[in-house]
Amino acid sequence: MRVIFLDFDGVLNRETDAIDEESELWTAAWLESDLVERLARLVASTGAKVVVSSSWRQRRSLAELADILAERGYPGGVHDVTARLPRSEEGEQHVRATEIAAWLTAHPEVANWIILDDERDLGPLAHRHVWTDPSVGLSEQNLVEARALLLG
């Protein structure tokens, strides 16, 4: 089994996007179709399952997250979300890595996995981190990198 741990902001949208102030937070309106379709191509070419590690998982259920992604061009569904652990002075990014590590410990059947995230430093999981530039989002170069790790 292959898994993509998926962040949303800075991966499926760009920080430079003009945000529609009228649109509700944590809806498909905040994601970009071209970036979500790129995710769809990555999944189609690797057979990977999507596990959401984004903070969106606190705002939306698994089914809602799947609907939001489907609305923007990824109909493949969401397999799971990582568990929420308490935040400390270490900051968000190290906790996120700990949450992902905990999910992996609970799922030894996972052979290959990657993290798509615009955070700079994912500590001990850096070797499986495909960093996205938050001003660009998920890029074609990211897909090449991601495929190599998932299929390698």
Ligand SMILES: [Mg+2]
């Ligand atoms: Mg992000």
